[in-house]
Amino acid sequence: MANKSWKVLVTGGAGYIGSHTVLELLQADFEVVVIDNLSNAYKDDNNIKPECILRIEKLTNKKIVFIQCDITNLNELRDIFKKHKFHSVIHFAALKAVGESCEKPLEYYKTNVCGTLNLLKVMRDFNVKCNCTNPYGKTKYMVEEILKDLCTSNQEWSVISLRYFNPVGAHSSGQIGEDPNGVPNNLMPYIAQVSVGKREILYIYGNDYDTPDGTGVRDYIHITDLAMGHVKAMIYQKIHNSTGFKVFNLGTGKGYSVLEVIQAFEKASGQKIPYKIVERRAGDISASYADASLANKELGWQATKNIGDMCLDTWKWQQNNPNGYKR
Numbered sequence: 605m606a607n608k609s610w611k612v613l614v615t616g617g618a619g620y621i622g623s624h625t626v627l628e629l630l631q632a633d634f635e636v637v638v639i640d641n642l643s644n645a646y647k648d649d650n651n652i653k654p655e656c657i658l659r660i661e662k663l664t665n666k667k668i669v670f671i672q673c674d675i676t677n678l679n680e681l682r683d684i685f686k687k688h689k690f691h692s693v694i695h696f697a698a699l700k701a702v703g704e705s706c707e708k709p710l711e712y713y714k715t716n717v718c719g720t721l722n723l724l725k726v727m728r729d730f731n732v733k734c735n736c737t738n739p740y741g742k743t744k745y746m747v748e749e750i751l752k753d754l755c756t757s758n759q760e761w762s763v764i765s766l767r768y769f770n771p772v773g774a775h776s777s778g779q780i781g782e783d784p785n786g787v788p789n790n791l792m793p794y795i796a797q798v799s800v801g802k803r804e805i806l807y808i809y810g811n812d813y814d815t816p817d818g819t820g821v822r823d824y825i826h827i828t829d830l831a832m833g834h835v836k837a838m839i840y841q842k843i844h845n846s847t848g849f850k851v852f853n854l855g856t857g858k859g860y861s862v863l864e865v866i867q868a869f870e871k872a873s874g875q876k877i878p879y880k881i882v883e884r885r886a887g888d889i890s891a892s893y894a895d896a897s898l899a900n901k902e903l904g905w906q907a908t909k910n911i912g913d914m915c916l917d918t919w920k921w922q923q924n925n926p927n928g929y930k931r
């Protein structure tokens with residue numbers, strides 16, 4: 605079947621990773637329906653669609669069906685599946701702040717675990733068994749276990765779980781990007797806000813880790829590469845009629861320290877990023893990077909953008925949109 609008549613439901617499609625994936629799906633000619641509860645997306649009162657969706661429509665010259673809906677509402681989900689016949693589902697709708705999850709654990713389990721269960725229930729009832737997912741935090745493990753059991757129970761399910769490393773950057777147009785609520789939790793959006801003067805100084809959480817310069821090392825991946833990973837995974841399911849539960853890492857395989865990221869950002873932006881070393885952050889580890897060779901072998905996917913591209917596109921987005929999607 606041509607991509608044009610392949611209808612994809614994207615949950616959480618108005619978020620950072622969701623929106624970039626929606627753009628790549630449209631560019632690959634898929635038909636896209638987005639549901640999102642707007643918990644982390646900006647919508648102007650005069651519009652029925654969030655700002656990022658309007659911008660994607662403009663960039664691609666294509667229309668997106670947008671439905672405001674919370675995945676914890678089973679009846680609303682059912683109504684959507686009654687109205688649309690989906691071929692695939694890509695599931696991004698989840699809460700993802702590590703600190704917040706310690707303060708509000710029940711909200712996290714409700715959205716990430718119960719919400720995913722609702723979605724799977726409706727998919728089963730409407731016989732949509734092609735699913736590509738990424739839940740966050742501790743709930744990630746639980747949901748992967750649930751998906752495994754589901755795939756064992758019925759061979760018709762085809763589920764791909766994509767494990768991300770550290771997604772950063774923005775679409776090269778500078779029109780869509782990451783727009784965190786409040787104080788950014790993550791390194792790159794924090795640096796970006798310092799670069800435009802929204803925050804005074806970056807706090808580096810520890811320089812006594814067992815790494816070459818003592819600061820934490822992570823595998824940063826450009827958001828467009830990550831988005832393409834989802835397109836490739838879905839095309840893989842579509843072409844191979846694959847069944848069962850599969851897991852792929854999406855990363856570059858290369859780690860950068862906090863100090864190296866600052867240096868790369870300063871080079872890309874021409875801005876000085878003042879910083880101060882403070883205590884380690886609870887829960888952080890010294891280094892984490894991906895072996896993405898399986899995604900390369902099976903999905904034919906590989907990261908194409910380097911740390912310079914990631915910083916340049918972050919800078920472009922932040923400069924164009926110092927206040928995110930709010931004009």
Ligand code: UFG
Pocket residue numbers: 700701702740741769770771789790791792794806807808809810819820821822862885888
């Ligand atoms: N860091 C700072 N200062 C900051 C923010 C981060 O020094 O203001 C450091 C951290 O200590 C770490 C590195 O920058 O060494 C990266 O931190 P991020 O918060 O950007 O990323 P994490 O690796 O902690 O988080 C990633 C994902 C999260 C996910 C988490 C756990 O970005 O969404 O892994 O899986 F929840």
